[in-house]
Amino acid sequence: MREIFKDALKEVVQSIVPISLVVLLIQLFLIGSPADKIATFLLSVVMVALGFSFFLMGVKIGMLPMGEAIGGELAQRGSIIFLVVVTFMITFLATVAEPDVRVLTSTITAVSGDLISRSALIISIALGVGIFVVLSMLRIVYNVPIQYLYAASYLLVIVLSFFTPPDYLAISFDSGGVTTGPMTVPLILALGTGVASVMAGRSALSDGFGLIGFASIGPILGVMLLGVFLS
Incomplete structure (x- = not known):
């Protein structure tokens, strides 16, 4: 465990x-920040380094x-409904807890003056991730080429962009980016590789990856649809 922490650190x-060096140089020579501000920044860097190290160690x-054990067990149960329900619940709750999603939605709420509901954004983003991760798992089970799913999804994004209000259109693409955060990525990857590794004829390398890119389309569509409905 000590070696794992050393590698993570x-x-x-x-x-x-x-x-950190770039920010420190800017503070020293461009902004001229006082010593207490610089000391606070350096202390924050140390805390961030330790926090991320412990997080990576936990991952x-x-x-x-x-995640791999759950993914393998879900596939071995032989129930598509069980696979869909459990996968959706896990990824939905992981997205709700994702720090990047929380930061984005709180910033949007502050900038919009509470005109855009934070809870509605979080739910639409989490629903998008959950649904698209479920589709990714079904793709592995039924051996559907991932390029077909990408093509159909992005075609839907392009079509829907003509009907989405401009404010929600901009937010939707940022929503797709923040779902690739430290909470959801390890879990989604582990679930995908776990499912692919126990299924005959599937490759954990070719079938277990691509989930993150595909799952990030879900929040884009979710926020777009939210904008269409609320407008």
């Missing part, structure tokens, strides 16, 4: 040190094995 340090020793 090494990855985090390599990721955040460059951007490696807990979330990924758990």
Whole structure:
């Protein structure tokens, strides 16, 4: 476990040190921030590094094995309804808890002056992710080529964009991006690879991936439809 934490800390340090140095130089030479502000920033960097390290450690020793085990068990049960219901519930709740989704929706609510409901946005985003992850699982089960699903989904996005209000159209594409956050990505990938690994004739590499890109289309359509209905 100690080695896992060391590897996670090494990855985090390599990721955040460059951007932290850039921000620090800007504070020192362009903004001229006072010493207390710089000290607060450096302390925050240390806290972020430790927090992400512990998070990555938890993902490696807990979330990924758990997700793969659940995905494998769902496939072995042999019930499509059970697979659909459990997959939807897990991904829906994981998206609701996603920090990136919370940050985006709170920012939108603040900018719009509460004209756009935060709870409605969260629910529409979570519904989109849940439905499209379910479709991804069904694609693995029935061996549907993923390019067909991508083509049909993006065609629907293009058509729906002509009917979506401009405010919701802009928000919808950002909503697709924030779903690829630290909470949902490990869980969705683990579920997909778990399902693919226990099914005969399926490859965990070719069938277990592509889920994140496909799942990110769901929130786009969800927010678009929300804008159409509310307008």
